[in-house]
Amino acid sequence: MNGDADLSYPARLMGEPARAAMLVALLDGGARPASELAAIAGVRPPTASAHLAQLVEGGLLVDRRLGRHRYFALADASVADAVEAVQRIAPRQRVTSLRQSSTALRLAELRSCYDHLAGRVALVIADALVEEGSVAPLVAGRVGEITGSGPVAQRLGLRPEPASGRRPAVRGCLDWTERRPHVAGALGAEIRRVFLDRGWATALPHDRSLKLTDAGRDVLAGLG
Amino acid sequence: MNGDADLSYPARLMGEPARAAMLVALLDGGARPASELAAIAGVRPPTASAHLAQLVEGGLLVDRRLGRHRYFALADASVADAVEAVQRIAPRQRVTSLRQSSTALRLAELRSCYDHLAGRVALVIADALVEEGSVAPLVAGRVGEITGSGPVAQRLGLRPEPASGRRPAVRGCLDWTERRPHVAGALGAEIRRVFLDRGWATALPHDRSLKLTDAGRDVLAGLG
DNA sequence: ACGACGTTTCGCCGCAGGGCGAAGCGTTCC
DNA sequence: GGAACGCTTCGCCCTGCGGCGAAACGTCGT
Numbered sequence: 001m002n003g004d005a006d007l008s009y010p011a012r013l014m015g016e017p018a019r020a021a022m023l024v025a026l027l028d029g030g031a032r033p034a035s036e037l038a039a040i041a042g043v044r045p046p047t048a049s050a051h052l053a054q055l056v057e058g059g060l061l062v063d064r065r066l067g068r069h070r071y072f073a074l075a076d077a078s079v080a081d082a083v084e085a086v087q088r089i090a091p092r093q094r095v096t097s098l099r100q101s102s103t104a105l106r107l108a109e110l111r112s113c114y115d116h117l118a119g120r121v122a123l124v125i126a127d128a129l130v131e132e133g134s135v136a137p138l139v140a141g142r143v144g145e146i147t148g149s150g151p152v153a154q155r156l157g158l159r160p161e162p163a164s165g166r167r168p169a170v171r172g173c174l175d176w177t178e179r180r181p182h183v184a185g186a187l188g189a190e191i192r193r194v195f196l197d198r199g200w201a202t203a204l205p206h207d208r209s210l211k212l213t214d215a216g217r218d219v220l221a222g223l224g
Numbered sequence: 225m226n227g228d229a230d231l232s233y234p235a236r237l238m239g240e241p242a243r244a245a246m247l248v249a250l251l252d253g254g255a256r257p258a259s260e261l262a263a264i265a266g267v268r269p270p271t272a273s274a275h276l277a278q279l280v281e282g283g284l285l286v287d288r289r290l291g292r293h294r295y296f297a298l299a300d301a302s303v304a305d306a307v308e309a310v311q312r313i314a315p316r317q318r319v320t321s322l323r324q325s326s327t328a329l330r331l332a333e334l335r336s337c338y339d340h341l342a343g344r345v346a347l348v349i350a351d352a353l354v355e356e357g358s359v360a361p362l363v364a365g366r367v368g369e370i371t372g373s374g375p376v377a378q379r380l381g382l383r384p385e386p387a388s389g390r391r392p393a394v395r396g397c398l399d400w401t402e403r404r405p406h407v408a409g410a411l412g413a414e415i416r417r418v419f420l421d422r423g424w425a426t427a428l429p430h431d432r433s434l435k436l437t438d439a440g441r442d443v444l445a446g447l448g
Numbered sequence: 449a450c451g452a453c454g455t456t457t458c459g460c461c462g463c464a465g466g467g468c469g470a471a472g473c474g475t476t477c478c
Numbered sequence: 479g480g481a482a483c484g485c486t487t488c489g490c491c492c493t494g495c496g497g498c499g500a501a502a503c504g505t506c507g508t
Binding site: 006007008009010011012013014015016017019020021023024058059060075078079081082083084085086087088089090091 | 230231232233234235236237238239240241243244245247248282283284299302303305306307308309310311312313314315
């Protein structure tokens with residue numbers, strides 16, 4: 001139509017909920033096998049396989065075969081930029097019913113954002129870690145840095161483990177209920193694991209929201 | 225799926241060729257009536273109306289009713305950012321036949337990019353204008369500035385008209401055959417008009433390519 | 449008042465493409 | 479060698495949605 005590159009082609013690839021979920025899951029730069037991406041997207045393996053083939057064909061993902069697994073990752077930073085730029089113009093989820101409204105409230109409080117925590121609670125944690133200097137100030141969509149291990153980091157039982165493999169230790173992830181970055185990356189995943197393992201939060205069925213337990217509330221109050 | 229904003233919703237809106245063409249046409253920040261966008265997208269009015277309604281509903285476009293016309297423009301800069309970020313990961317059009325190949329060659333040389341010129345010829349002009357200081361260095365996707373009126377600008381008969389209305393006088397537009405910015409905005413549109421009016425180039429039917437005339441070739445040679 | 453015009457609504461068609469289960473293929477483990 | 483496993487291919491269903499013509503609606507010019 002226009003001598004320019006065809007906008008609609010990559011946009012169409014991003015415009016399908018299952019594929020979009022896969023892309024968002026890979027935003028941290030990590031590589032994940034097809035089965036894991038299928039689970040994240042909520043589709044069965046054959047469907048996921050078809051979607052992943054399209055994303056590779058379209059140049060949004062690259063794949064690496066390792067034994068009987070096949071790992072997928074974003075092709076490069078420009079793909080992450082595009083995904084984030086589009087995410088930035090997505091409307092916050094609309095509230096159309098009472099049930100959705102209460103779900104929205106729970107999600108805004110605390111939820112899983114792929115493998116780390118998001119929501120108001122996640123921001124309290126992120127702010128505390130940055131304030132005490134354990135983590136460099138976060139920028140959404142950028143790789144961050146562990147800069148120490150202050151009292152909050154120790155209270156949470158976070159070991160300053162070095163970045164293992166390709167995955168960055170810390171990454172800023174824009175919180176779309178609050179419009180500020182929270183902790184993603186390996187550290188973000190560890191925080192979520194700690195909260196679940198120690199019974200500070202429990203996962204609720206049916207959606208990605210989590211419920212803070214009394215113990216969790218105490219821990220959080222102690223971070224102030 | 226994810227407490228985050230739904231990436232797939234705006235992406236789906238961008239992922240349909242007719243809607244994508246409309247968004248690209250509005251990238252310069254201008255407002256255009258529905259009928260014009262219908263022509264650009266190559267669809268009939270009812271279809272365009274449906275697409276535009278979706279883009280407004282999705283928050284990508286805003287509209288202003290003026291008499292019996294309805295003008296549409298990108299909702300804000302973040303939408304332009306998203307469109308450009310996605311365009312950046314689109315594959316350059318593939319060549320699958322000889323005919324396509326010769327068309328591709330003509331498009332790479334000189335074409336209309338909505339209302340201004342693109343291709344190698346457009347870059348020669350842009351470079352000359354920047355070099356002599358008539359235009360501030362161009363950045364793709366950003367509003368530029370007219371900084372003077374050197375010999376090249378005068379040879380082209382460009383009046384340094386002030387930005388009229390909402391449309392920026394100059395805008396960098398990434399050239400996807402050459403990966404460098406050329407002149408868009410009001411000045412870009414005027415350059416195209418001058419080339420056509422003075423017989424320096426003629427529009428070819430069937431696609432967006434233009435053919436440089438001998439007179440046009442002379443003018444260009446004199447810009448060196 | 450009337451006709452021209454830009455836009456929208458309606459009703460209908462046609463198809464691209466997402467979804468799945470079953471089955472096939474290659475790799476790994478014992 | 480055989481079983482388990484991860485992924486892909488195949489065949490099928492079925493919904494979503496883009497496309498258009500006809501007609502309605504509102505605005506403008508005369």
